[in-house]
Amino acid sequence: MSRKPGEPHKYREIADDLRRRIHAEEFGEKRKLPAERKLTEEYGASQMTIRQALGVLRDEGIVESRVGSGWFVAEWRPxxxxxxxxxxxxxxxxxxxxxxxxxxxxxxxxxxxxxxxxxxxxxxxxxxxxxxxxxxxxxxxxxxxxxxxxxxxxxxxxxxxxxxxxxxxxxxxxxxxxxxxxxxxxxxxxxxxxxxxxxxxxxxxxxxxxxxxxxxxxxxxxxxxxxxxxxxxxxxxxxxxxxxxxxxxxxx
Structure with a gap:
């Protein structure tokens, strides 16, 4: 279904929800986000859309990608x-x-x-x-x-x-x-x-x-x-x- 005028992009909605979940400390002590495939299932979105959402949070300094390990809540202190x-x-x-x-x-x-x-x-x-x-x-x-x-x-x-x-x-x-x-x-x-x-x-x-x-x-x-x-x-x-x-x- 195409996006209606004025309606937010799907990846931004996902980014907003993941940000909320991170602030609620949903991902525990390991601070590891679900795998991209799991996130596609949770949000009913394509892998590209999930990566766009994660890219938004990465640019905000909220998450970071670790080669071979997946996505984590960023440990960087501002x-x-x-x-x-x-x-x-x-x-x-x-x-x-x-x-x-x-x-x-x-x-x-x-x-x-x-x-x-x-x-x-x-x-x-x-x-x-x-x-x-x-x-x-x-x-x-x-x-x-x-x-x-x-x-x-x-x-x-x-x-x-x-x-x-x-x-x-x-x-x-x-x-x-x-x-x-x-x-x-x-x-x-x-x-x-x-x-x-x-x-x-x-x-x-x-x-x-x-x-x-x-x-x-x-x-x-x-x-x-x-x-x-x-x-x-x-x-x-x-x-x-x-x-x-x-x-x-x-x-x-």
Whole structure:
């Protein structure tokens, strides 16, 4: 029977029901879902429809496929990314990594090396930094993994006149990272502005972050300003949306 206008797709109905069952802890301690063949019988659907439903839950980070074993409720704990805590000077200003706020006791690493190069600022970066087009900036590009899973690509741009003769120009920028190095030379940020949007991953991002085709990502742009208002860094981040929980605590 064909789907009526406005009626939800069958695979989404199945995904919604499986999500409900997972939240109700129906699948017990083993956290193993029924085999795909069993699910086709339970829902009266084709194997393709079942795989589409499971794909929805996989992209949400709720289930995961294990080769030769089937589908399981995902064991991944979301990375709780608290913007106000991680950007506090009591964090990076005391030489600690901003990631320490996000990951607690989990293992975080940069995949490969942080790539650092002196480049002409892209047009949008030059505008954000209020610099002339093609002004020279240091580009720091790195990909992060938590517990062995790639979760984010971050690319930051720092004006050359602020970064030269500091460890910002090196792959390892030292304790506290870029902001601590900027503060050491009198350009420490005191204010931040972040913009976020959720969108589908591009083909290049699918490969880079090892995502499923059509998976959502969070694109996060951050500007760091020193006391006189000058922007001292622009950071572009692309996050695997299924891996993060973004938290914003605001004082009354």
């Amino acid at each position: 990375i709780v990314r608290n913007a106000l805590k991680r950007l506090s000077t009591t964090q990076w200003g005391e030489g600690r990594s901003m990631w320490d706020v996000d990951i607690d006791d989990r293992r975080m690493e940069v995949v490969g090396r942080t790539e650092v190069e002196l480049v002409n600022a892209p047009d949008d970066v030059a505008r954000a930094l209020d610099m002339d087009p093609n002004a020279r900036v240091w580009k720091r590009d790195r990909r992060y993994a938590v517990d062995g899973e790639i979760v984010m690509r971050a690319t930051s741009f720092i004006p050359d006149d602020l970064a030269h003769n500091t460890r910002i120009t090196e792959s390892d920028s030292g304790p506290g990272g870029t902001y601590a190095r900027l503060r050491e030379v009198g350009h420490g940020p005191v204010e931040f502005r972040e913009q976020l949007r959720c969108r589908l991953a591009s083909p290049a991002e699918v490969d880079d972050l090892r995502l499923a085709a059509g998976a959502p990502v969070i694109e996060q742009h951050r500007s760091a300003m020193r006391a006189d208002g000058r922007v001292v860094e622009v950071n572009r981040m692309v996050l695997d949306a299924s891996r993060f929980l973004l938290v914003y605590d605001f004082p009354a």
